[in-house]
Amino acid sequence: MNMTYPKSIVLMAILIACTWSIPATAAVAPGSPPAWTAEDTLNVTVITSVDLSPDGTRVAYTTRRPVMTENRSEFLSVLHLAQADGTADREVFNDGCSRMSPLWSPDGTRLAYLSTESGVPNIFVANPDGTGAVQVTDTETGVAQFDWSPDGKRIAYLAENPLSAEEEQAIEGGEDPIVIGSTYRVVRLWVADVAGNPDARPLTPDDRSVGAWGWSPDGKSIAFTHAPAPDERYVYDVSLSRVDTTTGDVALLLPPGNRTTYDQPRYSPDGKWIACMVMHPFNIVDIIKIPAYGGEPATVASSLDEGLALTAGGLWWSADGESLLLPTARGTAIAVTAFPANGSAPRDLFACGTIGSFGMNRDCSQIFYTAEDSLVPQEVYVTPADGYSPVQVTHHNADLPLERLGTTEVIRWNSTDGLTIEGILTLPANYTPGERYPLLVETHGGPSAEFCRHFIGGTSWPICPAGTFSSLGYAIFRPNIRGSTGYGAEFARANYRDWGGGDYRDVIAGVDHLIAEGVADPDRLAIIGQSYGGYMTAWAVTQTDRFDAAIVIAGITDFVSVDGTHDIVYDLHDNFGVYYWEDYSLYLSRSPVYHVGNVTTPTLIVHGEHDIRVPVGQAQEFYDALWKRGVPAEMVVYPRAGHFPGEPKQILDLYGREIAWCERYLQ
Structure with missing residues (x-):
């Protein structure tokens, strides 16, 4: 799915993004350290991939670096090499080209990595110091994932089937209609000679789209998961098989399960077993093992909420x-x-x-x-x-000047039904006990996810610049409401058929707890969230007028319309137990847009132009209703963005808007 949006809205978003700045009202309190700015947040180094040499003495890794010039806004992936004792850390290349996913050869003499030098990600192999680089693959569709064979002579990788001559001719002639359910590019497992043989060959047939995979210790076979097509419609039609790397013969190990899928097959060191993860709805996971040449699986662990x-x-x-x-x-x-x-x-x-x-x-x-x-x-x-x-x-x-950030603590409170809920509270950098502060409530996505203790000054959890809000005198509250993972399978399923019910009451009970503790100012409350968190934000302002400002990022607002347009086709059925045509009342009653007549809270609505997880029409529905009712609202659409903005300039623009919206309505 590739959603487009009217050019007038897109052009308006571009114009606004080019002229926005954080207003002068976003100032720190007198006597406080200088603010931790949104730019500071973006410039914190993020480490994106790591690999350790076979002998354990060297580490290859990549960092993400924002590049923002007049005509450029992107993240550069930089390859580094360091000694495992923490010394001799340096960049391997310094030419402005992104290199990703480094992997050491089995003998530790070479590094393989992905590079976009050819326009799409392809595999290169070089000496650890970057010399002698050789391009191993030249696929036009790009390499998605790769790994060395145990003997270091081959590299297996995932890539889509290239276009056939007939397909290219059809595209050139304008005879290329997209038939939903039929027009797709199968992802296959290929193998290439490390010496750079351009004639890489597919290992898997073209009627199976490969997901995860792993080499056997002797290199004679690969275990892999596969579905009929690379489409979420086949998420519960995933099998586990083994392919002979010489003959290409495929043997089925596990057929599709019941509302489950398989992931990460891994051979045991002696090659006798294949372990894999069995994925269930709500991010519940089992670990199983199966004899490498077929047989009954055995359970290693079950009902992990991951x-x-x-x-x-x-x-x-x-x-x-x-x-x-x-x-x-x-x-x-x-x-x-x-x-x-x-x-x-x-x-x-x-x-x-x-x-x-x-x-x-x-x-x-x-x-x-x-x-x-x-x-x-x-x-x-x-x-x-x-x-x-x-x-x-x-x-x-x-x-980093950590003194500009407030401290963070894990807190617990009882919800309205007595259930104990846990969350994370970041205090203002200038916090004084007994003084009340504006509170920003952030609800996480998922819902099968959780707030972990990320560094508050960075972008590991990028929805809002918590460090900047803290340095500006806000308390930031991140509750792990029912439906979150990390607290057992029963808790992860606790919002089944109840989105906007117990989960919402958990949020409000947490806010009341912080008011009772003397931290939060009840007259200065804001709420923000993205994806499911965006849904919770939109839902909250339809249920209460206690929040003075709200920011909905990529939020679901209409369950009926989103169910037929987003990319996870079974998501709402798994969470509600029925399709919308089987229980319209449930889907409608839990949709924020169905209750939009209650909203009085000023609401900033943010969406990516090409979001296929929550299509941009969800934002338009909610914004249009608020506009018609005269509720203060703004809608921002980021061109080229998916479920969350991916360009540094767009992220900075979003952070500026979040801060300005809260400053406008809370101060």
Whole structure:
């Protein structure tokens, strides 16, 4: 789906974005440190990918760097090389070209990485110092994911099928209608010779679209997940198979499950087992293992509520093959947990406020990860796998002026039904006990996600510049309401068929708690959220007039219309238990636009022009209704943006608008 928007609205958004600035009213209190600005937030170094050399002595990683000139607004991915003891950290290249996803060769002599030098991401291999670079693939569709074979002679990768001569001719002749459900490009698994053989060959047939995969230890086979097409309509039609890397013969290991899908197949060190994750609705995960040549699966762990931990780097076998390691959600933290392969009780190896990347070196003797906490910026760490003893490898954010930020604490309160809810409270940088402050409530996306203890001054959780709001004298409240992950499967399912019910009351109970504690000023309350958080924000202003300002980013406002236009075709059915035609009253009664006649709160509505997760019509419906009713409202559409703005200038513009909206209506 590729939604477009009227050119008049897009041009207006471009014009506004070019002229916006944070107003002079956004000033810090007298005697406070200088403000932590939105620019400061954007310039905090974010580490995007990491790999540890086989011998554990060197770390290759990439950072994200904003590039903003008169004609350019993008993030550059910069490749770095450091010693694992934290010394000799340097950039490998310095030519302004993005390089991503570095992977060490099995013998540790070379680095493979993705580069956009050819226009789309392709695989290159170079010496660790960047010399002798050779382009390995030349695919016109771009490489999505890759890995070395165990012997280091081949690289397998994912890429869409290239256009056939007939398809190219049809496009040139204007005879290329898009038939929904039929017109798609299958993603296949390919293998290329590292020497640069241009004739890479597909390993998987063209009637299966590959998702996740992993090499066997001897390199003779690859386990992979696949569906009939790369379409969310087939999310519950995923199988697990094995392909012979020489003959291309495919053997089915697991057929599609019941409302489940498979992910991250991983061979055991001895090659006898394949472990994988079984994904259920609400981000509930099981870990299973199956004999590598077929047989009945065995359960390693079940009913894990993973949420954001799923993005941290996946499933890894221990060196002895006795356990499987996985980052797991633990309330406002992420733990690395060892799950014994025999199904016995797991144990947490260590936990951090947030883990962004996680993995192990080739012999699984060492663990690498990125970590951060509320006042600890993100860096890379390495620890032995058999005993937690971390060494900080990078120091990109060592000199940040952290005194400009308020402290953060984990708080708990009882909701209206007595259920204990947990959240994160960031205090104003100039906080004085007993004084009340304007409160900004942020609701997270998902809903199967959670607020972890990200560094508040950066963009690891990018929806709003919490550090800037803190330095301007705001308290920022991030509740993990029912439906959040990290608190058990039952809690993750607790808003089933009840969006806008118990979850909303959890938010309001948390606000009341902070008022009772003397922190929040009841006359200066704002609420913001993106995606499901945008829905919660839109819903809140239809249920109460207590908020003085609201900011809805990519929020669902009409469940009936979004169900037929967004890209996750089973999402609302999984959350509501019925399709809208089976229970219109449920879908309508929980849609903010159905209650828009109650809204009096000034509302800023923000959306990406090309958002296929929550199409831009959701913003238009809500804005149009508020405009007709005379409620103060603005709608901003970002050109080229998807579910959240991705260009640095757009992110800065959004931050400026958020601050200005709150300053306008709360001060």
